[in-house]
Amino acid sequence: MQEKTYEYLLLLGDHSLILGHRLSELCGHGPSLETDIALTNISLDLFGQVRNYFQYAAELTDGKTEDDIAMLRYSHEYKNSLLCEQPNEDFAHIILRQFFFDAFHLPLLEQLQHSKDPRLAAIAVKSLKESKYHIRFSSQWVKRLADGTDLSRQKMQDALAHLWAYTTELTEPTPLETEIHAAGIGADLAAVKTAFDDRVKSVFDEVNLEIPDSKYYQKGGKTGVHSEHFGYILSDLQYMQRAYPDMKW
Amino acid sequence: MTEIEKIKELLYPVTDPEIPVLSIMDMGIVRSVEADGKDVLVKITPTYSGCPAMDVIGMEVKMTLDQAGYNTTVKQEITEAWTTDWITPEGRKKLEAYGVAAPLEETADKLALTGGKRQVKCTNCGSLNTKMVSQFGSTACKALFQCEDCYEPFDYFKCLK
Numbered sequence: 476m477q478e479k480t481y482e483y484l485l486l487l488g489d490h491s492l493i494l495g496h497r498l499s500e501l502c503g504h505g506p507s508l509e510t511d512i513a514l515t516n517i518s519l520d521l522f523g524q525v526r527n528y529f530q531y532a533a534e535l536t537d538g539k540t541e542d543d544i545a546m547l548r549y550s551h552e553y554k555n556s557l558l559c560e561q562p563n564e565d566f567a568h569i570i571l572r573q574f575f576f577d578a579f580h581l582p583l584l585e586q587l588q589h590s591k592d593p594r595l596a597a598i599a600v601k602s603l604k605e606s607k608y609h610i611r612f613s614s615q616w617v618k619r620l621a622d623g624t625d626l627s628r629q630k631m632q633d634a635l636a637h638l639w640a641y642t643t644e645l646t647e648p649t650p651l652e653t654e655i656h657a658a659g660i661g662a663d664l665a666a667v668k669t670a671f672d673d674r675v676k677s678v679f680d681e682v683n684l685e686i687p688d689s690k691y692y693q694k695g696g697k698t699g700v701h702s703e704h705f706g707y708i709l710s711d712l713q714y715m716q717r718a719y720p721d722m723k724w
Numbered sequence: 725m726t727e728i729e730k731i732k733e734l735l736y737p738v739t740d741p742e743i744p745v746l747s748i749m750d751m752g753i754v755r756s757v758e759a760d761g762k763d764v765l766v767k768i769t770p771t772y773s774g775c776p777a778m779d780v781i782g783m784e785v786k787m788t789l790d791q792a793g794y795n796t797t798v799k800q801e802i803t804e805a806w807t808t809d810w811i812t813p814e815g816r817k818k819l820e821a822y823g824v825a826a827p828l829e830e831t832a833d834k835l836a837l838t839g840g841k842r843q844v845k846c847t848n849c850g851s852l853n854t855k856m857v858s859q860f861g862s863t864a865c866k867a868l869f870q871c872e873d874c875y876e877p878f879d880y881f882k883c884l885k
Binding site for chain 1: 770772773774775776802803804805807837838857858859860861862863864868882884885
């Protein structure tokens, strides 16, 4: 089971690592000072959570460090969902991607608080406090954009049409997630899905956004099959470690 | 004075580098101190998971105690998770004097951060006529406010529960 726990920690950490990396790209590029600071603060929280996951994961290996895990894997070894790697097309995309992630992340952490693995439960308790702020920020902005000007609403709807197809993967269990849940360590994704659906519906209802009725969806990230965006993320994320192996500062 | 009390007193001058007036003891960052002769174990806890100050604080704790002749180990622990309730009354006073509004209790904090009610006191003039400018501020633990009477912008230390 220890090996499964290791893989599961990587999956949990990778969601936050890759989304955190996407958000960090906005440092100094946010649409306003306040949103720039907010998005990079969220990024920092996510990186902090990743460190907790990867430090624990590293202890389950023979001598790997958290940095090895974060920096020295190949693309198929990263298990983040495809949603997290979607590019920062515009502010509506950034906000909606964040909202979908938070609506998934919050009930996920609520579940993990009760994990049989005490270390994982402790990380979840800590992360949950931070993620409550994230969803407050992202859901307020979803409403503001959807209920703002004609243009902001149009942009929110375009983002929705693009991103909706990536939401199913978040709560569709992979064999690993099914197994780890059965062992009492991982989250029950069926319960997470119910909470996700409720949250999205309640926020969308307030501003008359409609959930697309398309059943088409994209998946693969959680089993290591990524989109074409992923290689670019890794080349940026891993550049220093690849160019100067074992560098430190 | 017991050995532990002596160590705690030595640690009092160590501050959070992002809020340099506030002792880590007043912040509630030092979880426990154990001593076995000169071997000391200090457990510290991060405010936020991603707090970049933690490594620096850990180093300063070690340096301070090692210089006083101890053999110090610093461990980071996240259970039980830090909350703003652990900031001491003395710490809250120092925060306010430094220009950072101290955290309200949970319900009031939520109302303040969603703009429901104006109740964060301006650290410059004391007015309650203040508004939130940004839910996230200069560090992970703060939100940005502005006073609408004296127009002073100031940080508010968010309630974390």
